[in-house]
Amino acid sequence: MSFCTRFAPSPTGPLHLGHAYSALVAHDMARAQGGSFLLRFEDTDLERSKPEYVRQALDDLAWLGITWDAPPLMQSAHLGIYNQSVEGLTSRGLTYPCRCSRKDIAAALAAPQEGAPHAVYPQTCKTRSMVERGAGDAVRLHMDRALNQASAGLGFIEDGPLHCGVHPIDPAALLDEIGDIVIGRKDIQTAAYFLASAIDDMRQNITHVVRGVDLFEFTQVQILLLDLLGHTPPRYHHHDLIRDDDGKRLAKRDDARAISVYRKDGASPDDIRLMIGL
Structure with a gap:
């Protein structure tokens, strides 16, 4: 069976550096294995999930150089x-x-x-x-x-x-x-x-499920x-987390670390990779 993984954010806020790390790790693994990388939006929280966050996520991921091998799956449609x-x-x-x-x-x-x-x-x-x-x-x-x-x-x-x-x-x-x-x-x-x-x-x-520890x-x-x-379950790959200066896991409330903010400030995709240790 060929390698297939996914990135599955919840569209309840902008993607931040932690999301960038998880998406890039999964994407890099899929490409290195000659496998597939899929995208899924876990938007079953109908009250907090917003279409604008989906659009922003797609834009941010494409800017990072990430490509996906099928149309994104929207959980709310299923x-x-x-x-x-x-x-x-x-x-x-x-x-x-x-x-x-x-x-x-x-x-x-x-x-x-x-x-x-x-x-x-x-x-x-x-x-x-x-x-x-x-x-x-x-x-x-x-x-x-x-x-x-x-x-x-x-x-x-x-x-x-x-x-x-x-x-x-x-x-x-x-x-x-x-x-x-x-x-x-x-x-x-x-x-x-x-x-x-x-x-x-x-x-x-x-x-292979690639996600945070x-x-x-x-x-x-x-x-x-x-x-x-x-x-039958897939295999799993849990990676370390990107944390703030106080050691706390980044959350969507950390808008100052949103990918879109770094983009507006002139950062490049390579800059983001360096920031997150890739």
């Missing part, structure tokens, strides 16, 4: 496919509706009986049935049941420099450190990141989802 996957997992008893707001979750995690606050969902709605789902409910994966239905020996291959090797999924970590993730947003017509991204890697025949720990969630949906 919501039905993701929803079918949610329905498939639901038919196996692997989901439940969740009405909790972020405020509700924060309050539950801070309660004395919950111990120290952490990011894992406190399972407030876990006893609810999907027949109770309302328009304002998200859909969560019932992690216990999902692990019980998963294939034996499940794991993934990492080719990146930071965690190279074979990584079996860790059921204890999935239960205690990641928990019952959201796979369907509160808007019934939109899917959540973990599920939609994993499905599209299969739909685009991605052989901040997503490494969550890879096993997508491996689990792909297994439950009957797919």
